[in-house]
């Protein structure tokens with residue numbers, strides 16, 4: 001193996017440390033404790049794991065965590081009423097509604113009901129528009145985490161060819177916006193892209209956000225390229241009752257033979273997502289109080 005491993009877990013711990021220091025200062029100097037509300041509708045075991053680790057890391061960084069677990073059959077009206085209450089609550093600076101929502105709930109409607117200033121996921125149409133036009137926005141956590149890793153590894157991204165695989169609203173599209181803002185030449189590939197291997201082979205930076213286990217193999221990668229693997233896929237367990245290995249959208253072994261640098265799964269983008277959620281909650285708190293924003297924790 002030749003690639004440098006980009007240690008997202010370690011970098012995320014550093015980001016959380018910086019968030020924690022800033023939170024401590026906010027408390028001491030301004031008497032403010034940031035608060036993050038996480039809303040989970042229904043009982044998806046994977047989502048519960050994420051919600052729990054978000055809650056734990058929120059508290060570890062000195063912020064208040066408010067968890068709202070609602071039954072799977074919660075009505076849209078009840079969910080919207082909860083969001084209204086959180087919007088109006090001055091102790092709540094950030095609101096995250098865990099996705100996906102059960103099918104009877106309209107995700108766009110629910111997300112757009114969140115006060116954009118508290119939308120720490122950056123999914124509200126106002127934040128999407130602000131990001132796309134280069135204005136100050138709340139930036140989605142996963143793409144922000146990827147950008148931080150890329151900036152840390154490369155310094156300037158200017159002029160590099162970046163290929164984002166995936167065009168979802170939560171990862172692919174905002175990732176493309178952020179790379180464009182950092183002056184990459186950006187291509188967005190998806191399920192209809194023709195000769196996708198050749199497209200990816202032209203990339204200095206590959207961000208894979210597809211949701212297909214180990215789809216991108218080493219022969220797709222330009223020698224020396226940087227590979228950011230967003231995918232979180234659980235393989236079927238090898239034995240009855242087993243848990244199944246967690247893999248990305250990139251075949252790590254073959255890609256690491258060719259790439260210059262690569263993020264592992266687990267321990268790459270995932271921990272950065274949560275660290276950026278905390279960073280966004282801190283940023284939202286500072287903005288709400290007209291205080292100076294933390295440096296190096298926003299896009």
Ligand SMILES: NC(=O)C1=CN([C@@H]2O[C@H](COP(=O)(O)OP(=O)(O)OC[C@H]3O[C@@H](n4cnc5c(N)ncnc54)[C@H](OP(=O)(O)O)[C@@H]3O)[C@@H](O)[C@H]2O)C=CC1
Nearest residue numbers: 142166167168171190191209210211230231232269270273
């Ligand atoms: N690490 C983290 O913090 C996070 C990880 N994830 C993970 O990232 C992955 C992507 O998530 P998300 O963006 O929400 O997924 P979506 O399912 O919303 O989007 C997947 C995208 O991949 C494209 N795609 C599907 N199949 C192919 C293919 N064969 N070739 C090329 N493109 C393809 C789709 O194209 P089309 O639009 O044409 O259908 C779509 O744009 C998942 O594994 C998810 O678990 C997600 C969020 C956070």
Ligand SMILES: Nc1nc(=O)c2c([nH]1)NC[C@@H]1CN(c3ccc(C(=O)N[C@@H](CCC(=O)O)C(=O)O)cc3)C=[N+]21
Nearest residue numbers: 050097098099100121141232266267268270271273274
């Ligand atoms: N409104 C909303 N915002 C989200 O940001 C959001 C969401 N909904 N729904 C689900 C996806 C997924 N997601 C992850 C966060 C952390 C890890 C993470 O920390 N992963 C660890 C491994 C965790 C494990 O072992 O299962 C890692 O990659 O090292 C993964 C995935 C956020 N999402």
